[in-house]
Amino acid sequence: MIKQTEDPIISLYREGFPHFARMIRRMGGSLEEAKDAFHDALLIYMEKEKAGKLNLHSSPKAYLLGTAKICWLHANDKGAILALPERFEAAEPEDTATEEMEKSLMESLVRSGKKCMELLTAFYYDHFSMQDIAARFGFNGKRSATVQKFKCLEKVREEIKSIQRYAQ
Structure with missing residues (x-):
């Protein structure tokens, strides 16, 4: 059978x-x-x-x-962090609220640090594999690169939360 x-x-x-x-x-x-x-x-x-x-x-x-x-x-x-403009460039704003959101997102990305911004760009926009990212940034392996990417995303999320709390 x-x-x-x-x-x-x-x-x-x-x-x-x-x-x-x-x-x-x-x-x-x-x-x-x-x-x-x-x-x-x-x-x-x-x-x-x-x-x-x-x-x-x-x-x-x-x-x-x-x-x-x-x-x-x-x-x-x-999912606000997931709506990143292409290559981190500001898109044509539809209104002031959109412009402010994009500005705060860019500020959060910049505050996360140069290495985080480069790592996130390599993964999300250049579509490098985690193995390639590990080699490029000097991590021990793809697991270390994955952990670092997660830490960078968390850093950006926390920055966005702090900006939103400050604005209220």
């Missing part, structure tokens, strides 16, 4: 969703929010794969988890 292999999407769901649901629970989200975000990410993954535009810099599971986290953050108004 020939064993049929499981559909790759079902396999991705089976492997990724429990991990994602735990992560969202730790971040204060509900199971329903986790399901919604994960399903959105799965649709994005399938659409990009079908269109031939899926450009993976990591495993499909990691891509799906990252996309799902972005979907969850945006759905819960926690």
